[in-house]
Amino acid sequence: MLIKKQWGKGMVAVALGLAMTGGGVYSIHGSVAKASTITHNAAGTAQGGSDHRQTVHVYKHHGFQLTVQDKSGDPKLRPTINQLVKLYFHKYPDILSYWAGDNDDTHIKNVKLIIDADYDGVAYTVWQDKEVTVGADYIASHPDDIAFLTHELTHMAQAYPTYDNNTVWLTEGIADYSRYLFGPNGTEWRLPEFSEDQHYYDSYRVTARFLLWIEQHGHEGFVKELNNRLQENTYTIQDFETLTGQTVEELWAEYAQNPEVETHYN
Numbered sequence: 001m002l003i004k005k006q007w008g009k010g011m012v013a014v015a016l017g018l019a020m021t022g023g024g025v026y027s028i029h030g031s032v033a034k035a036s037t038i039t040h041n042a043a044g045t046a047q048g049g050s051d052h053r054q055t056v057h058v059y060k061h062h063g064f065q066l067t068v069q070d071k072s073g074d075p076k077l078r079p080t081i082n083q084l085v086k087l088y089f090h091k092y093p094d095i096l097s098y099w100a101g102d103n104d105d106t107h108i109k110n111v112k113l114i115i116d117a118d119y120d121g122v123a124y125t126v127w128q129d130k131e132v133t134v135g136a137d138y139i140a141s142h143p144d145d146i147a148f149l150t151h152e153l154t155h156m157a158q159a160y161p162t163y164d165n166n167t168v169w170l171t172e173g174i175a176d177y178s179r180y181l182f183g184p185n186g187t188e189w190r191l192p193e194f195s196e197d198q199h200y201y202d203s204y205r206v207t208a209r210f211l212l213w214i215e216q217h218g219h220e221g222f223v224k225e226l227n228n229r230l231q232e233n234t235y236t237i238q239d240f241e242t243l244t245g246q247t248v249e250e251l252w253a254e255y256a257q258n259p260e261v262e263t264h265y266n
């Protein structure tokens with residue numbers, strides 16, 4: 001998931017947890033959170049009414065930095081958090097060079113990972129703040145799902161200025177396409193087989209598989225081109241036709257006829 005930040009009075013970040021419903025309509029299920037400055041205090045006491053003591057750890061490696069603020073303070077989460085830290089240093093440099101290319105934002109290699117016991121979703125990213133927030137309950141109950149962080153770090157690399165009804169499905173589709181590319185995919189997470197009730201704008205894995213299909217049917221580099229245009233804020237749905245010679249509907253119709261893709265899960 002991704003959060004779009006809106007600057008307003010007192011720099012309040014408005015969480016727009018946009019999700020697509022079956023009919024192609026977007027609904028808001030997010031909450032409002034204040035953007036606040038958090039002190040890096042290893043012995044800091046928990047904020048936000050939690051009973052646990054939070055911990056803050058800073059990791060550095062090869063020019064990359066990760067600050068982990070564990071607001072849950074739950075020692076049982078340590079092994080999973082360690083896996084997330086490893087993933088960050090193993091995958092993020094590649095994710096960044098693949099999607100961010102010539103991004104000259106000097107802070108992009110300095111990310112904060114917040115483990116939040118009060119957030120009941122999986123994770124969300126505020127790329128403008130270089131922050132990924134992870135639901136403590138989610139990682140407690142899904143210790144084998146590490147690659148959601150690959151999806152979130154892709155949002156960091158995407159840094160698309162716009163996240164609205166025209167782009168959210170594609171933004172999330174590309175993030176899952178990136179998750180497919182970079183993994184680690186284990187044995188659970190898979191791109192779903194095509195089915196008649198899908199639409200290209202279903203987002204996430206459905207869109208990711210469609211993008212992979214386009215790449216494998218004569219348009220290698222297509223997703224990176226879309227990524228460039230989204231970063232430059234020039235993307236429109238017509239770019240499918242500009243880049244492939246076929247409209248998105250035509251591509252989807254062809255995909256529906258012959259939906260086979262070659263997959264390699266890393």
Ligand SMILES: [Zn+2]
Pocket residue numbers: 001002151152155172175
């Ligand atoms: Zn996302």
